[in-house]
Amino acid sequence: MRGATQPSRRGHAGLTDEAAGRKALDDFMATWNGRDKMAWAGTLNYPHVRVASGKVASGDIRDFAGTLAREKAELGVFITLRKPTNPARAEAEAAGAYASPWDGESYPKVQILTIEQLLSDPQHRGAAHPLIPGGRTNRKLPARPAQKRTGGRQNPLFDS
Numbered sequence: 001m002r003g004a005t006q007p008s009r010r011g012h013a014g015l016t017d018e019a020a021g022r023k024a025l026d027d028f029m030a031t032w033n034g035r036d037k038m039a040w041a042g043t044l045n046y047p048h049v050r051v052a053s054g055k056v057a058s059g060d061i062r063d064f065a066g067t068l069a070r071e072k073a074e075l076g077v078f079i080t081l082r083k084p085t086n087p088a089r090a091e092a093e094a095a096g097a098y099a100s101p102w103d104g105e106s107y108p109k110v111q112i113l114t115i116e117q118l119l120s121d122p123q124h125r126g127a128a129h130p131l132i133p134g135g136r137t138n139r140k141l142p143a144r145p146a147q148k149r150t151g152g153r154q155n156p157l158f159d160s
Contacts, residue, residue, distance in 0.1 A: 024043070027043050028040070028043040028044075047075035047130060047132055048064075048073045048075070049078075050067075050078050051080070052079070052081070054081075055085070056078065056080045056082065057085055058088045058090065058091045060088065061078065061084070061092050061095075061110060062091050064078055064110060065095040065109070065110050068109065068110065074100075075098055075111070075132060077111050077113060078110065078113070079114070084112045088112065089112065093108070095110040111131060113129075
């Protein structure tokens with residue numbers, strides 16, 4: 001049931017990065033302070049994960065994509081012991097992509113990874129990891145601002 005404090009599960013279109021971040025934090029805190037568990041859970045956007053031990057067929061991926069759609073999940077990671085079949089890979093591609101409002105990148109909505117890929121040495125050609133917003137970025141952080149010294153004393157916490 002959606003309460004009055006239920007935020008949108010979609011991105012914050014039209015907002016700057018900082019404004020979108022503040023909005024997400026405000027939504028989280030409003031639902032937390034309102035003690036609305038369902039609305040609070042709606043502010044947490046984790047990828048759905050499914051683990052399978054046998055052969056991954058196209059029907060398995062179609063079912064997983066259906067679960068993601070029903071739950072309004074942006075991303076899903078299907079982890080398996082065996083390599084997926086080509087039709088299963090095609091189903092994953094057919095699920096489309098998620099355009100992240102956080103970093104502006106596009107991510108596969110359904111990702112299939114094997115245990116071998118996940119546990120491989122990161123320098124190995126076959127190594128893989130789930131592609132999620134914030135998981136890897138080519139953005140450079142801004143340069144650290146120069147600190148002002150105040151004669152051997154600790155700098156004040158706030159500028160006056």
